[in-house]
Each structure stands twice: as C-alpha cells, then as structure tokens.
Amino acid sequence: MNSWLRLLAHACGAAPLWLLHGLGNLIGTVLSRVPSKPRRLTRWHLEHCLPALDRRTRARIERESLRHMFKAVLEAPAFWFGSRRRLERWLADEPARRQLQALRDEGRGVIWLCPHLGAWELSGLFCSAGGPMTSLYKPQKDATLDRIMHDGRTRLGARLVPTDGGGVKALLTALRRKEMIGILPDHDPPKGSGVFAPLFGMTAHTTELVSKLAARSGAPVWFCIAERLPRGRGYRFHLSPAPAEVADPVAGVAALNRGIEAVVRRMPEQYWWAYERYRHQPDGAANPYRALR
Numbered sequence: 101m102n103s104w105l106r107l108l109a110h111a112c113g114a115a116p117l118w119l120l121h122g123l124g125n126l127i128g129t130v131l132s133r134v135p136s137k138p139r140r141l142t143r144w145h146l147e148h149c150l151p152a153l154d155r156r157t158r159a160r161i162e163r164e165s166l167r168h169m170f171k172a173v174l175e176a177p178a179f180w181f182g183s184r185r186r187l188e189r190w191l192a193d194e195p196a197r198r199q200l201q202a203l204r205d206e207g208r209g210v211i212w213l214c215p216h217l218g219a220w221e222l223s224g225l226f227c228s229a230g231g232p233m234t235s236l237y238k239p240q241k242d243a244t245l246d247r248i249m250h251d252g253r254t255r256l257g258a259r260l261v262p263t264d265g266g267g268v269k270a271l272l273t274a275l276r277r278k279e280m281i282g283i284l285p286d287h288d289p290p291k292g293s294g295v296f297a298p299l300f301g302m303t304a305h306t307t308e309l310v311s312k313l314a315a316r317s318g319a320p321v322w323f324c325i326a327e328r329l330p331r332g333r334g335y336r337f338h339l340s341p342a343p344a345e346v347a348d349p350v351a352g353v354a355a356l357n358r359g360i361e362a363v364v365r366r367m368p369e370q371y372w373w374a375y376e377r378y379r380h381q382p383d384g385a386a387n388p389y390r391a392l393r
C-alpha cells in the first residue's frame with residue numbers, strides 16, 4: 101500500500117495540469133450532486149458564514165468549492181514531484197516576486213500566512229523560492245504520506261518544523277535571523293492552545309501564535325494566496341498585508357481572523373469550506389457539526 105501511494109503521487113506529479121484540474125472538476129461535480137459529508141459541511145458554512153448572499157450564489161460557490169477542493173488534492177503532487185521547469189513557470193509571477201523581495205529587503209523577516217485558499221501548497225513553495233524559510237508543519241500519522249508531504253514541501257529549500265514547543269522556538273529563531281516563516285492560520289488548534297475570536301460572525305477557536313510571533317519579532321505579517329486560473333492555465337499570486345493590529349496582544353487574534361475573512365471574500369469559490377473550522381467551542385457550547393454527521 102505504501103509503495104502504491106508513492107507511485108500514485110509521482111504519477112499525478114507527471115500528469116498535465118489541465119488533466120488534473122479536469123478530474124478535480126469531475127469529482128467535485130459528482131460530489132456536489134449526491135449526499136456527502138463534504139457537501140453538507142460546505143453548505144452549512146456558506147449558509148452561516150456568507151448569509152448575505154442569495155441562495156443561487158451560495159449554490160454556485162458550493163459547487164465550485166467542491167471542485168477546487170479536489171483540484172487542490174490532485175495538483176499537489178504536480179508541485180512536489182513534477183518537472184522543475186514547469187514548477188518554475190507556475191511560480192513566474194514577476195510583480196509578486198518583486199513584492200516579496202521588497203519585503204525581504206526591509207531586513208525584518210516576514211511572517212507568511214497561507215490559509216486553505218486557492219493553491220496553498222504552491223503558495224508555500226512560492227515563498228520558499230524567495231529565500232530562507234521555516235514553515236510550521238503537522239506530521240502525518242502515516243509514515244509514507246508524511247514523507248511524501250515533507251519531501252514535496254521542502255522541494256525548494258524550506259525547512260519544516262513540527263507543531264510543538266521546539267517548532268515554535270525554531271520559528272522565532274528564524275525571524276531573529278531576519279528570515280521568513282510560514283504558518284497555516286485558519287486551522288482549529290488543539291483544545292487549550294488557542295483563544296476564541298469572531299470569524300465570519302461566529303466564534304472560532306484561533307491560534308495565538310501569529311500575534312505572539314509578530315509582537316516579539318517586529319516582522320511584517322502578510323498573506324500569500326495562489327489563485328487557481330481556469331482551464332489549467334496556471335496560477336496568479338496575491339500578496340496582501342494582514343491588519344496592522346495583528347501584533348497587538350489583546351486585539352491581535354481578532355485582527356488575524358479579519359484578515360482571513362478579507363482574503364476569502366475575494367475568491368470564496370476557492371476556499372476549503374468542507375473543513376470543520378468551528379469544531380471547538382467555548383465550554384458548554386455544542387459542536388455545531390454533530391447534527392451534520
């Protein structure tokens with residue numbers, strides 16, 4: 101099984117992007133038409149997070165989000181194991197590169213945030229191609245899958261550190277060396293390791309790490325989003341600053357979530373709405389997803 105998983109990853113890595121995205125479209129379309137947990141989660145999130153949109157618009161975003169979810173799964177091996185020349189072509193966004201270099205030239209390091217939006221695996225590679233970078237990483241239980249993901253994410257020189265005390269220390273050390281770090285900011289951290297703050301009008305358990313690192317290092321905090329272009333034509337990168345209050349010890353976590361909201365609202369079709377973002381709730385509040393299972 102492990103050898104087959106590795107062979108499948110390399111086979112996907114060699115496939116053309118139009119084919120991978122076409123398969124993602126097909127699987128996502130089928131999933132949007134049959135009862136499934138991803139469809140239920142996506143619909144619930146859109147109803148609660150974007151209630152101002154009319155039903156037809158939410159239905160369209162639901163279909164597109166499920167398609168993009170499978171595009172994300174199928175395209176990752178192409179980033180990790182596909183041709184180096186093709187990867188460099190996907191990363192060749194000169195305005196974004198100049199913007200990244202200008203941030204590095206400030207000499208304060210950079211905290212890059214890559215939420216589950218667009219081609220986030222490519223966002224990480226784009227940042228790591230710009231200089232020394234240390235990224236936080238949750239090791240996988242399956243050893244083969246862990247090795248595949250580790251090898252892919254470090255392809256352009258990034259250093260991965262685990263989500264524990266040692267990993268956090270390594271991130272701060274990298275910032276003190278004026279290097280870059282990468283964090284996935286929209287996950288639901290383990291119970292007791294985050295605080296609650298509004299996100300799309302609901303209470304979300306949110307990491308404090310970004311705010312603490314920004315406050316201690318003085319490094320700027322920016323979002324890096326790789327927009328997936330239609331019909332396998334490649335990607336476009338969008339770099340934008342997080343709200344200035346993100347480094348504030350009191351208001352920082354809420355500011356982080358406002359920043360996430362802002363980038364998601366620009367392209368909600370490409371957000372991974374099937375993730376159980378609101379699983380942990382304050383004491384006494386029920387898990388909102390129990391009724392969807």
